[in-house]
Amino acid sequence: MDRASLDSLLLLVRPDLEQVNRVILEHMESRVELIPQLAGHIIAAGGKRLRPMLTLASARLCGYGGPRHVHLAACVEFIHTATLLHDDVVDESDLRRGIATANTVWGNQASVLVGDFLFSRAFQLMVADGSLDVLGILSNASAVIAEGEVLQLLTTNDTETTEATYLEVIGAKTAALFAAACRVGAVVAERPEAEADALDRYGRALGIAFQLVDDALDYSARQATLGKSIGDDFKEGKITLPVVLAFNRGDDAERAFWRRCLEQTDQRDGDLDRALSLMTKHGALNDTIDRARKYGDEARTALEIFPNSPFKAAMGDVVDFCIQRAY
Amino acid sequence: MDRASLDSLLLLVRPDLEQVNRVILEHMESRVELIPQLAGHIIAAGGKRLRPMLTLASARLCGYGGPRHVHLAACVEFIHTATLLHDDVVDESDLRRGIATANTVWGNQASVLVGDFLFSRAFQLMVADGSLDVLGILSNASAVIAEGEVLQLLTTNDTETTEATYLEVIGAKTAALFAAACRVGAVVAERPEAEADALDRYGRALGIAFQLVDDALDYSARQATLGKSIGDDFKEGKITLPVVLAFNRGDDAERAFWRRCLEQTDQRDGDLDRALSLMTKHGALNDTIDRARKYGDEARTALEIFPNSPFKAAMGDVVDFCIQRAY
Numbered sequence: 001m002d003r004a005s006l007d008s009l010l011l012l013v014r015p016d017l018e019q020v021n022r023v024i025l026e027h028m029e030s031r032v033e034l035i036p037q038l039a040g041h042i043i044a045a046g047g048k049r050l051r052p053m054l055t056l057a058s059a060r061l062c063g064y065g066g067p068r069h070v071h072l073a074a075c076v077e078f079i080h081t082a083t084l085l086h087d088d089v090v091d092e093s094d095l096r097r098g099i100a101t102a103n104t105v106w107g108n109q110a111s112v113l114v115g116d117f118l119f120s121r122a123f124q125l126m127v128a129d130g131s132l133d134v135l136g137i138l139s140n141a142s143a144v145i146a147e148g149e150v151l152q153l154l155t156t157n158d159t160e161t162t163e164a165t166y167l168e169v170i171g172a173k174t175a176a177l178f179a180a181a182c183r184v185g186a187v188v189a190e191r192p193e194a195e196a197d198a199l200d201r202y203g204r205a206l207g208i209a210f211q212l213v214d215d216a217l218d219y220s221a222r223q224a225t226l227g228k229s230i231g232d233d234f235k236e237g238k239i240t241l242p243v244v245l246a247f248n249r250g251d252d253a254e255r256a257f258w259r260r261c262l263e264q265t266d267q268r269d270g271d272l273d274r275a276l277s278l279m280t281k282h283g284a285l286n287d288t289i290d291r292a293r294k295y296g297d298e299a300r301t302a303l304e305i306f307p308n309s310p311f312k313a314a315m316g317d318v319v320d321f322c323i324q325r326a327y
Numbered sequence: 328m329d330r331a332s333l334d335s336l337l338l339l340v341r342p343d344l345e346q347v348n349r350v351i352l353e354h355m356e357s358r359v360e361l362i363p364q365l366a367g368h369i370i371a372a373g374g375k376r377l378r379p380m381l382t383l384a385s386a387r388l389c390g391y392g393g394p395r396h397v398h399l400a401a402c403v404e405f406i407h408t409a410t411l412l413h414d415d416v417v418d419e420s421d422l423r424r425g426i427a428t429a430n431t432v433w434g435n436q437a438s439v440l441v442g443d444f445l446f447s448r449a450f451q452l453m454v455a456d457g458s459l460d461v462l463g464i465l466s467n468a469s470a471v472i473a474e475g476e477v478l479q480l481l482t483t484n485d486t487e488t489t490e491a492t493y494l495e496v497i498g499a500k501t502a503a504l505f506a507a508a509c510r511v512g513a514v515v516a517e518r519p520e521a522e523a524d525a526l527d528r529y530g531r532a533l534g535i536a537f538q539l540v541d542d543a544l545d546y547s548a549r550q551a552t553l554g555k556s557i558g559d560d561f562k563e564g565k566i567t568l569p570v571v572l573a574f575n576r577g578d579d580a581e582r583a584f585w586r587r588c589l590e591q592t593d594q595r596d597g598d599l600d601r602a603l604s605l606m607t608k609h610g611a612l613n614d615t616i617d618r619a620r621k622y623g624d625e626a627r628t629a630l631e632i633f634p635n636s637p638f639k640a641a642m643g644d645v646v647d648f649c650i651q652r653a654y
Contacts, residue, residue, distance in 0.1 A: 030477075035473075086439050089416065089435055089436055108416070109480050112413050113413070113476045114477065117470060117474060117477065119443070119469075120470035120472075120473055121470055123466035124470055127463045132454055135453075135454045135462060139451045142446075143444055143447035143448055145443075146440050146444035147357050149440045150357075150359045150362055150440045153437055153440065
């Protein structure tokens with residue numbers, strides 16, 4: 001049911017998306033074989049290609065009939081993949097404790113450098129495309145993403161993090177690229193600023209909804225069915241909205257629990273279960289998803305200036321997909 | 328004496344370079360305070376600003392009288408700084424220019440992310456400048472640098488690395504940015520392709536000479552007076568030309584020694600001393616510097632198409648500076 005709601009878009013953009021995949025494969029080539037190997041591993045490992053699909057859909061929604069959106073969708077995916085690779089970097093403190101194996105270190109090194117390579121490739125592709133507007137949109141987004149990631153690093157282990165700061169983090173680290181991916185569609189179609197702004201708002205609200213659901217899923221049984229482990233954020237002391245809400249609504253004993261687990265990262269058997277039951281007690285997951293739904297509505301509203309079309313309908317379905325992942 | 332040979336250039340570009348420093352300070356600002364803190368740490372730690380000086384000098388050599396070269400020189404320094412930050416993660420270095428590296432102070436993750444931020448800022452500055460040619464030059468250079476760093480990673484601990492592969496590594500990881508930094512000068516001055524190519528050749532040859540000397544210095548007593556430790560490359564199993572030459576010229580026992588130290592990274596007290604004496608025995612450091620001198624000559628030759636001028640003379644002095652650092 002939730003997969004179905006992404007399928008309507010997939011059906012519409014499939015030929016374009018196949019071209020995007022070809023452009024990606026072609027441009028991650030290098031005479032240094034490790035680069036396509038490592039990049040291929042993460043790119044093929046197959047995200048949903050949600051971001052490049054948004055670029056394709058936005059361009060088509062704006063009536064674009066040319067070939068440029070394919071290359072720009074590939075740029076968006078390269079930037080996304082680069083940030084994923086850099087996200088995976090293990091902190092130096094872990095290495096110092098002698099925990100990391102030589103393999104982990106090698107993975108760290110390669111992740112950073114291949115991320116840099118893909119990031120550079122994205123800019124080479126944009127230069128070949130030739131639009132300074134697009135280069136501006138995606139270089140701005142890249143700077144904002146990096147800022148968001150640093151801010152997230154600073155909120156890690158900090159249970160005093162506010163909902164406002166959390167929203168700033170996900171607005172930057174996730175929603176900025178969603179917004180840029182969509183705005184680029186209006187720009188290649190040479191549509192008026194009002195449409196570019198509308199697509200930007202759609203992407204931004206969708207990105208926030210997507211991340212809110214992602215952060216709820218990390219504490220949700222639903223996660224297991226997606227083949228992912230649960231409680232990763234908890235283990236890392238990452239402060240997401242479910243934690244912010246449960247912490248703020250908790251009594252002194254509960255706050256002491258959160259501080260021990262997330263600030264001092266002193267975690268014991270049964271702590272994750274207690275965290276989950278505190279979240280249930282305070283409705284933290286439901287309220288996180290409620291907020292996601294609100295942003296989803298905002299995304300849908302942003303599309304109202306466009307006339308009805310299969311693309312508009314499919315982009316509405318993407319909103320459903322992002323929310324329904326939670327269930 | 329060696330410092331003096333950089334001073335002639337410094338004297339000529341000082342007003343421009345002060346503006347570059349202002350642009351750098353301004354554009355590393357972020358509402359996320361850790362970013363200017365960490366970036367400031369590495370940027371202020373004060374490299375020689377060699378690469379941005381080359382952009383400034385190249386533009387002036389080409390008769391450029393406008394303000395754009397200042398911003399593009401800042402881009403070059405941002406890209407360089409981003410690669411340093413990512414390099415320090417990769418190399419697990421503790422010291423750079425005699426002070427603690429950013430990753431030891433703030434952690435690997437912050438170094439990676441601030442590197443990403445500076446890299447994005449470089450592209451934002453280029454977009455504001457508005458030249459697709461410049462964007463092309465520096466995005467190409469960035470991709471090549473990343474390839475070179477990955478290739479270096481693959482040659483680490485590999486004593487079979489050839490001189491050709493070593494030259495490919497330093498041509499990519501170091502010389503590509505030197506070449507791009509110089510080429511950009513001709514492009515802003517809107518000079519013919521022949522001059523852009525000449526400056527590219529100058530920068531490339533200079534970059535290789537610079538790196539050859541750097542790699543010789545890592546095994547040289549001269550290093551200590553620069554506030555750097557000696558033998559870092561040896562400890563990391565990095566295969567540089569002094570090692571390639573000593574290994575190729577060594578007998579079986581010597582090769583076994585190099586393999587134990589650099590491939591198995593099984594290093595004991597006295598090993599670095601033995602490595603140094605083997606390099607002396609085989610003239611590995613002298614020959615490395617001889618090759619640097621040859622590339623230095625190539626750099627100087629590339630400048631011949633330009634009429635004599637104080638800038639041309641100063642850029643010749645930079646070649647001397649890069650070579651004389653060895654002594």
